[in-house]
Amino acid sequence: MKVLFFGRPADVLGRSREINLPDDATIGGVRRALAEADPAAAVLLEPSIRASVDRQITDDLTVVTNSSEVAFFSTFSGG
C-alpha cells in the first residue's frame, strides 16, 4: 500500500513510501510498522501527527486495506 507524508513527516521520510499491509491493518498498525522498519519514522508516533484515509481525517482504530490511500501529516499551517 502507498503511504503519503506531509509537513514534518515529509521532511524526514520524503513524500511517500510503499509498504506491505501490516498484520494490524489499522492506522495505528501502519504507524507502528513504519516506525519499526525505519527509526526515522518514529516521528509518526508523535501524538500531534494526524492521519487520513482516502483524504478523510481519521483515528488510529480505522481499518485500512491495500487500496486505501493513507497519509500522515503534522499540524496544518495555512494562510
Next chain:
Amino acid sequence: MRIETRLTTETIDATRVLDRFTKAASGAGAVVSFTGIVRGGDGVTALELDHYPGMTEDSIETLAQETADRFRVSSLLAVHRTGYIPAGETVVFVAAAAEHRRAAFQAADCLMDRLKSEAAIWKREITADGGARRIEPHDKDHEDRRRWMEDDGGHR
C-alpha cells in the same frame, strides 16, 4: 449566496481579484477583503507551501461554506497560493460581501483565522542561506481560532 474557493500556484493579483469580486457582488452594501503577503526579513526570502491535492481544496471549501453559513454574507471568496512564494508576494486573499459591514468584517476575519489552522497546508520558511524552517501554528493562532468558538460568535 455565492462561495468561491481556489487553490493556485500562480501569482495572485489581489487588486484584480478584488475588483472582479466587487463587481460581481453588486447589491451588497459592504465588501471587506484581506491580502496575506509573505513577510521578508530575518533572512527569510520565501515561503514554500505544500498541499495534499483533493484534501486541501475540500478543507478550504468546507471552511468557506461554514463561514458563509454563519455570517450574513452574500458572497465569499478565498484564494490560496501554494508552492514557492517569494517575499512580498500574495499568499492568500479573502473577500466577503454583505448587506452591512459587520457581517463582511466578521466573515473575512473568521475565515482567515480558520484558514491558518484548519486548511490542509504545510508551510516552510526558506532563508537566504538555503535553509528551510518548518512553520507550525503557534499559541496566538490557536487563540485567534478560539475567538470563533464562543457561542456568541464574536457578535459582541
